[in-house]
Amino acid sequence: MKGKIKNVICIAAVLALLGWTVYTILQQQTPGQLAAALLSADWRVLLLGLPLMALFICCEAKATHTILRSLGCPQPFRRCAYYSSVGFFFSTITPSATGGQPAQVVSMSRDGVPAAAGALDMLLVTIGYNTAAMVWGIFALFTAGGLTERLGGQVGLLLGLGLAVFALLDVFMFLFLFLPGPAKRLIYGCIALASKVFPSLDKAGLEAAADEHLAEYRRGAGLIRRDPALLLQVVGLSMAQLACSYAMPYVVYRAFGLTGFGLGEIIALQALCSIAVGYLPLPGSAGAAENVFLRGFLLVYGEALVAPAMILSRTLNCYLVLLATGLVLALGRVFRRPTAAQARPAASPEPDSAPSSLERAS
Secondary structure, three states, rough: OOOHHHHHHHHHHHHHHHHHHHHHHHEEEEEEHHHHHHHHHHHHHHOHHHHHHHHHHHHHHHHHHHHHHHHHOOOHHHHHHHHHHHHHHHHHHHHHHHHHHHHHHHHHOOOOOOHHHHHHHHHHHHHHHHHHHHHHHHHHHHHHHHHOOOOOOOHHHHHHHHHHHHHHHHHHHHHHHEEEEEEEHHHHHHHHHHHHHHOOOOHHHHHHHHHHHHHHHHHHHHHHHHHOOHHHHHHHHHHHHHHHHHHHHHHEEEEEEOOOOOHHHHHHHHHHHHHHHHHOOOOHOOOHHHHHHHOOOOHHHHHOHHHHHHHHHHHHHHHHHHHHHHHHHHHHHHOOOOHHHHHOOOOOOOOOOOOOOHHHHH
């Protein structure tokens, strides 16, 4: 029942934000003016967005391909691209992108990848993605300069909260990864405090779930100790993945024949806009992403083109990719062939038997 209420609230919030976006656009220009502006874009330039978003999917696929190979349960790159398509599709249609990773783990398990290996892959991909987002955010703060001052108070508040959320997530993930002892004491302390405030909470169940998650982080730490360059590779691939998405407004900018702002400035501005809405519990940040784009890119595109630019950017880096990955998902279910990994059970990843110096110290 609670899940249904949560879904209803989420859908209502998305519809309200999308309705407000449409209202804002139609206040500025008529449907005819909007259509004329969209048709004025050079569609040959817009087509450059298609390989960019294909590369977006392939960067995560390469990260998964590398991690699974390190875990001793390799999969062909085409299957890893399928897992990434599944992740993008379900992340976009579920609040806070909560459905993507479980769906990917299920897809991997159908190909003979142990659930523990799939979960560890998702953990490292998440760490890489969040770290890359933070690096891009810091880069953007130093390079976007005066553009950030024009975001406005509301977007600025969302940006500050977004940066804080990403920073805290990064700190906690690296704490859990390399200092499991203090991490466990911190989590148990939070659970004990929450149990005092809310006596109905299942304290034992929460502690068991925490132990399960910490075990995944210990396996991740063991893998990184065996292959120290692995995490750097995953972060680098995540940086390239985000760059493909953040560059989309520049493709649209050039499609309208505009000049004056460079690729780096527009990537930086899009990075900040993405961070501002990335933590919101909305499917694909729908509604919020559109409103933030209209405010953040007003100076770049001007009042006449900012709404058409938003429509084209969101179509290329979200809605069109959602359609393409949904098609890949459907075709994959119909034509899926067993891989070699299904013919033989893959070995589960085991943590190093000897604890690291950090674990001994904790």
